Amino acid sequence: MKRHLVSAADLSRDDALLILDTAEELAQLSGRAVKKLPTLRGRTVVNLFFEDSTRTKTSFEVAEKRLSADVINFSAKGSSVSKGESLKDTALTLQAMGADAVVIRHHASGAPARLAQSDWLHGSVINAGDGTHEHPTQALLDAFTMRRHLNAGLGNDLSGRRVTIVGDVLHSRVARSNVHLLTTLGAQVTFVAPPTLLPIGIEPNPDTGAAGWPCEVSYDLDSVLPKTDALMMLRVQRERMNAAFFPTEREYSRRYGMNGSRMAQLPEHAIVMHPGPMVRGMEITAEVADSPRCTVVEQVANGVSVRMAVLYLLLGGATLADTAARTDSVETVQ
Amino acid sequence: MVSYLIRNARILGGAPQDLHLADGVIQAIGTGLAVDADIEIDATGMIVLPGLVDLHTHLREPGREDAETVLTGTQAAAMGGFTAVHAMANTTPVADTAGVVEQVWRLGQEAGYCDVQPVGAVTVGLEGKKLAELGAMHESAANVRVFSDDGKCVDDAVLMRRALEYVKAFDGVVAQHAQEPRLTEGAQMNEGQVSGELGLGGWPAVAEESIIARDVLLAAHVGSRLHVCHLSTAGSVEIVRWAKSKGWDVTAEVTPHHLLLTDELVRSYDPVYKVNPPLRTAEDVQALRKALADGTIDAVATDHAPHPAEDKDCEWAVAAMGMVGLETALSVVQQTMVDTGLLNWEGVADRMSHRPARIGRLTGHGRPISVGEPANLVLFDPAYRGAVNPESFATRSRNTPYKGMDLPGRVHATFLRGRATVLAGELAEQGGLE
Numbered sequence: 001m002k003r004h005l006v007s008a009a010d011l012s013r014d015d016a017l018l019i020l021d022t023a024e025e026l027a028q029l030s031g032r033a034v035k036k037l038p039t040l041r042g043r044t045v046v047n048l049f050f051e052d053s054t055r056t057k058t059s060f061e062v063a064e065k066r067l068s069a070d071v072i073n074f075s076a077k078g079s080s081v082s083k084g085e086s087l088k089d090t091a092l093t094l095q096a097m098g099a100d101a102v103v104i105r106h107h108a109s110g111a112p113a114r115l116a117q118s119d120w121l122h123g124s125v126i127n128a129g130d131g132t133h134e135h136p137t138q139a140l141l142d143a144f145t146m147r148r149h150l151n152a153g154l155g156n157d158l159s160g161r162r163v164t165i166v167g168d169v170l171h172s173r174v175a176r177s178n179v180h181l182l183t184t185l186g187a188q189v190t191f192v193a194p195p196t197l198l199p200i201g202i203e204p205n206p207d208t209g210a211a212g213w214p215c216e217v218s219y220d221l222d223s224v225l226p227k228t229d230a231l232m233m234l235r236v237q238r239e240r241m242n243a244a245f246f247p248t249e250r251e252y253s254r255r256y257g258m259n260g261s262r263m264a265q266l267p268e269h270a271i272v273m274h275p276g277p278m279v280r281g282m283e284i285t286a287e288v289a290d291s292p293r294c295t296v297v298e299q300v301a302n303g304v305s306v307r308m309a310v311l312y313l314l315l316g317g318a319t320l321a322d323t324a325a326r327t328d329s330v331e332t333v334q
Numbered sequence: 335m336v337s338y339l340i341r342n343a344r345i346l347g348g349a350p351q352d353l354h355l356a357d358g359v360i361q362a363i364g365t366g367l368a369v370d371a372d373i374e375i376d377a378t379g380m381i382v383l384p385g386l387v388d389l390h391t392h393l394r395e396p397g398r399e400d401a402e403t404v405l406t407g408t409q410a411a412a413m414g415g416f417t418a419v420h421a422m423a424n425t426t427p428v429a430d431t432a433g434v435v436e437q438v439w440r441l442g443q444e445a446g447y448c449d450v451q452p453v454g455a456v457t458v459g460l461e462g463k464k465l466a467e468l469g470a471m472h473e474s475a476a477n478v479r480v481f482s483d484d485g486k487c488v489d490d491a492v493l494m495r496r497a498l499e500y501v502k503a504f505d506g507v508v509a510q511h512a513q514e515p516r517l518t519e520g521a522q523m524n525e526g527q528v529s530g531e532l533g534l535g536g537w538p539a540v541a542e543e544s545i546i547a548r549d550v551l552l553a554a555h556v557g558s559r560l561h562v563c564h565l566s567t568a569g570s571v572e573i574v575r576w577a578k579s580k581g582w583d584v585t586a587e588v589t590p591h592h593l594l595l596t597d598e599l600v601r602s603y604d605p606v607y608k609v610n611p612p613l614r615t616a617e618d619v620q621a622l623r624k625a626l627a628d629g630t631i632d633a634v635a636t637d638h639a640p641h642p643a644e645d646k647d648c649e650w651a652v653a654a655m656g657m658v659g660l661e662t663a664l665s666v667v668q669q670t671m672v673d674t675g676l677l678n679w680e681g682v683a684d685r686m687s688h689r690p691a692r693i694g695r696l697t698g699h700g701r702p703i704s705v706g707e708p709a710n711l712v713l714f715d716p717a718y719r720g721a722v723n724p725e726s727f728a729t730r731s732r733n734t735p736y737k738g739m740d741l742p743g744r745v746h747a748t749f750l751r752g753r754a755t756v757l758a759g760e761l762a763e764q765g766g767l768e
Contacts, residue, residue, distance in 0.1 A: 012381030089651050109522075109533040110603030117602070131651070133533030176533055198528030208617060210527045243754075 001313050004125040005118040006268040008180040011324055016184055020123045020144050021154045029066060030301070037194055040069035043100040043315055048090070049128070050076040050106045055276060055300070056128050056138075060103050063307035069315075072099070087111060091120035099123045101315055109133035124262070124314045132171045137310055138275055139177035145295050146230045148302075149271050159186030162225050166192045166256055167283055168245075169236030170199050174275045175234060179215050182226050189215040190224055193256065195225035221256055225265040232273040233284050239311040259285040263293070271295050295297065335752065338601050339371035343382045343713060345703050347679030351471055353382065355709040358752035373754075379717055380746055381679050383688040384457060385417025385710030387511070387585055387699050390484070390563060390635035391660065393419075393450070397426025402640040402730045404441035407660070408448040410638070412755035412762075414660040415712035415745040416448055418691070418699045419638075423455040424485040430455035430466035432474035439476035447755045447762075449539060451694060454478040456497045456508060460486050465497060472504045479695045482509035485610070486562055487545055489515050492550060498558035504556055505695060507559040507585075510549050512570070515609065517541035522651065524597040524612040532600065534650065537569040537612045546570050550577035550584050561693055562586040564637050566611040568621035575630045587635035588622050590666035595619075595648070595735060605646045605653030606735050609639070622625035627676040633690040636663045640731030658729050663739040668716055668761075673742060698751075709752035718744040728761055 001015050009017070029035050045064045049057050057073070064071045074094070087106075087107040093101060104112045109131030116125040129135040141156065151163050151219075163182050169175045169191050179189050191198065191213075204212035218224050225231070236252065242271075246252045251306065272294045280286050288294060341618040345351055346361070353360060362369060373508060388411065394402035402410075404421070411419050421438050423429035429438060435452040442450025454471035458464045458485045471478040488494045488510060499506050518541045523529050525536025539745035547560055550573060553560035565586050577584040584719060591609065596616050601609045607613060623632040639656025646653050659666075667686065671677040677685070691700025701707045722736040748756040755762050 086644070086647075089645055106649070108649045110651070110696055111649040117604070131533050160465045173533060176531070200525050201530040208615070212527075213531070325466030328577050 004316065005136055005310055005314060006112050006127045007114050007134050008139045008177040011136070011181060011184060013184050016095055016140070016143070016181060017314060019140055019306065019309045021109060022313060023140075023144055023305040024154060026308045026312070027302070027305040031305070033118060036066055036068060036069045039312055040064070040067040040315055043069050044072065044098055045101045045103065045311065046067045046072045046074055046094050046099045048074045048094070048102050048104045050104070050111070051129070053105050053129065056105060059300070059303040060128060060307050061305050065309060066304070067308055067311055075241055087115065088118070091118065092117055095121035097278060097297045101311065103128050105129045107131055119137060126310060126314065129173055131173065133173050134177045135173040137176045137180070137303070137307050138174050139181040140310070141299055141306040142178055142232065142273060143181055144302045144306050145273065146187075146271070147301050148216060149295070150229055150269070157185040158182060159230045161187045162227055163187050163188065163230045163232065164190045164192055164228040165232045165234065166221060166237045166258070169193050169202070169234065170197045170236065172234050178232070179213055183214045190218055191215055192218045192221045192224055194246050194252075195219060196197070221262065223267065225262055226267065228270055230271050230273060231258070231266060231329070232275075235275065235277065235279060236283050253282055257285070257287045262286040263288050263291065273299060274276050276300070336754070337371045338749070338752075338754065339367065339374045340377045340382070340713065341374060343380050345376035345682055347381050350378070355749060355752045356713075358709055359653060360703065360707050360709050363703070365404065366501065370546070375713070375747065377713055377746070379715065381714045381716055382506065382703060383415070383679065383683045383712050383714060384700060384703055385622040385696065385712055385748065386415045386664065386686045387593045387690040387696060388416050388419040388636050388638070388660065389480070389561070389633055389690045389694060391419040391421055391638045392424070392656070393421045393438070393638065394425065396437065396636070400558045400642050400730075401643060404438060404450060405445040406446070406728060406730040407638070407640070408442060408445045408450060410727060411448040411661040411727045411748070411760055412748045413745060414662070415664050415714060415748050416660060416703060417447040417710040417712075417748065417750045418451060418696055420451045420453050420694055421478055422484045423453050423482060428455050428459050430458050430460070432467065432470040435471050435476040435478055436474045437603040448750060449696075449699065451480070452476045452478055453480045453482050453484070453509065454485045456488050457493065460636060462486060462488055462490055462493065465493065465500065466571060468497070468500055468506065469504065472506060479506050480509055480561070481506055481513050482511065482563065484509065484511045487511050489545070491548060491552065495552050495556060498553055499556045500688045502556075502558050505704060507561050507693060508716065509561040509563050510545065511567050512542045512545035512549065514541040514545050517544070523600050524614050526597065526615060527541070528597045528600055532603070532743055534600070539569050539614070542611055543569040543573060546573045546690055550574070550582060553584060554580065560585070564589050564592065564611055564635065565622060565631060566592050566614050566618060567617050571621050571625040571630055575625070585688075585689070586630070587633040589637045590625055590632045590634060590663045590670070591657060591735060592622055592627070593619060593670040594666050599735070603650045605650050606657065606733055608650060608653050608655050609657055610655040617640045623670055623676055625681060626671065627681070634663065634687065635690065636660050636665055638729070640729050641733045646733045656733070658727070658731055658734050660725055660729065661752050662722060662734065662736050662741060663743065664714060665743045668743045669741060672716070676763065698741060709749050711749045713747040714743055716743045718742065720744070731750070756760055
């Protein structure tokens with residue numbers, strides 16, 4: 001594997017499956033009395049969060065502690081960053097403190113990429129969400145959840161499965177990471193949104209020859225539901241509602257919201273997903289959110305396993321050939 | 335004053351000839367000239383062009399002398415073969431009064447490496463609300479003819495109309511930075527396939543094109559001169575072509591970087607590629623090259639925008655926009671226009687000297703290379719090949735996208751009124767007035 005995880009596009013099919021399989025084994029740990037492995041003992045992991053994110057930050061912190069890493073939480077609020085310190089100077093400080101890995105959440109697209117390409121620090125960089133660019137560990141936990149429901153088993157991918165992603169694709173780092181990872185794993189992705197919430201260039205352009213993204217695009221949710229195996233709802237941020245992306249909350253909800261009658265159009269085996277936090281009543285009704293087919297809570301639990309796997313593989317320096325040894329270590333530490 | 339005999343130089347790429355420069359003018363041109371000169375230069379294989387004129391330079395002084403000063407900026411200009419530059423008005427304070435433009439002009443005179451022609455702001459403080467004292471700036475020692483709020487667009491149609499009308503009184507020209515502000519809120523790069531994938535705010539081509547379309551109509555309506563800064567899209571080219579076909583007095587420029595680089599480079603998130611207007615697509619680059627070749631685009635202008643390291647050594651979102659370009663402009667033009675067969679050296683002289691001087695109404699520059707003319711010349715070695723090394727730049731800043739890139743050509747010598755500001759690729763030790 002590469003040293004950093006900045007983009008889901010960086011992952012080959014083998015890399016992605018290795019992470020999912022490793023996560024599958026590490027998930028067993030959560031059922032044990034002592035939920036801890038010594039794997040990263042003596043290694044320092046910094047959670048560098050320039051943007052609020054209780055859910056992702058906690059998930060990474062739990063994953064790091066379960067692997068026995070020394071964890072430092074560096075929040076931009078109230079820190080030197082709020083006094084005007086640059087990303088570069090922050091990184092140089094962390095380097096001086098001996099960070100082996102930096103988990104970075106940043107409001108600016110590309111900040112983790114910049115950190116990974118710079119010589120500001122030598123440790124691994126893990127993207128925990130950057131602007132409207134990517135959120136690769138979210139995509140991994142989504143794929144992990146899908147695989148468990150749709151094609152369970154180590155070594156399996158998502159070939160032939162159809163995933164529909166609904167909502168504010170334009171501003172969604174989850175959507176950008178998922179389209180890369182899910183297609184790498186063999187799934188067919190369809191985005192459904194009003195045209196105002198789809199990025200320019202997502203569809204092929206015969207005039208310019210641009211290929212577009214590796215997915216299909218629809219403006220009509222109802223037509224896509226019957227051929228969906230996994231339906232992923234995206235959060236619509238409140239501020240978008242006043243920026244002319246769509247006329248009213250009510251109209252959005254009517255055209256693109258998930259409700260009970262729409263759930264009935266899904267195949268019986270299909271699951272409903274959401275990266276959270278959900279805006280109930282807007283993009284998803286309580287009836288759907290609380291249904292047993294909705295995997296929101298399960299996704300949170302899977303997030304810890306997947307992030308453990310990523311940290312383990314990046315910091316442990318494991319490769320495919322190490323898989324057997326890794327399995328042994330999981331087995332022996334109890 | 336030192337006199338020069340340049341042997342076997344190809345004037346505008348023609349047959350080798352000798353040139354004798356003395357007393358600030360070209361004294362003789364011919365083969366096998368038998369004259370005594372203080373310094374003789376073997377220019378075999380080299381091209382002589384008229385001294386280059388830049389319509390669009392940011393010298394940063396006053397206000398951001400950590401990025402550039404008039405001295406370092408004009409030294410960079412000389413190293414790039416320029417003998418005159420137009421200094422943009424977005425300094426601190428803004429060049430919106432006779433006092434500031436005179437200050438910049440005098441600093442240029444004192445530096446002596448290149449004539450500095452200040453550009454006056456169109457509106458007070460570049461705020462787009464009230465016309466600056468355009469007439470006073472024109473009447474000042476700086477004799478301002480070009481007015482621009484560059485960096486910002488004069489987006490108020492009434493104000494733009496008034497500016498266009500007002501400058502007619504002294505044969506001025508309004509140089510517009512075409513950027514519709516609402517369509518580019520939060521924009522960080524060209525809007526298209528790449529911005530969608532990178533999750534960076536998109537800067538649509540139509541934000542540039544809609545302003546140009548409006549402005550050419552306004553200029554035609556009031557019968558004034560309009561110059562469009564740094565065209566970056568194929569659509570912009572079409573609008574300027576249409577305006578010219580109507581016979582309207584519209585001119586346009588393109589930067590060297592928009593002739594070479596595309597938005598694909600932004601995938602690196604390296605802020606060295608962050609520039610305003612943004613790098614566009616390969617199709618846009620081809621359209622710009624073609625338009626420069628056929629004369630739809632009148633001039634190459636550098637938009638030389640120096641920034642100190644800390645303003646670029648950061649994440650993309652907060653990085654400053656712009657790149658330096660004076661010292662690499664001619665090399666990029668050779669690579670994109672001459673080596674591709676789109677433009678010959680005569681054409682380069684036209685787009686980088688004659689026409690920009692005409693647009694800026696600089697009577698002493700952009701002149702033909704003939705006996706009796708002011709010896710504003712550049713001697714260029716097109717056979718040179720080498721990697722760009724920003725550490726060797728004269729400009730105070732290093733924000734070049736060409737670092738390490740092999741670019742053709744090198745300025746061997748630059749002459750400002752017969753005095754070498756650059757000789758054998760080295761900056762002359764002293765500028766200053768003679």
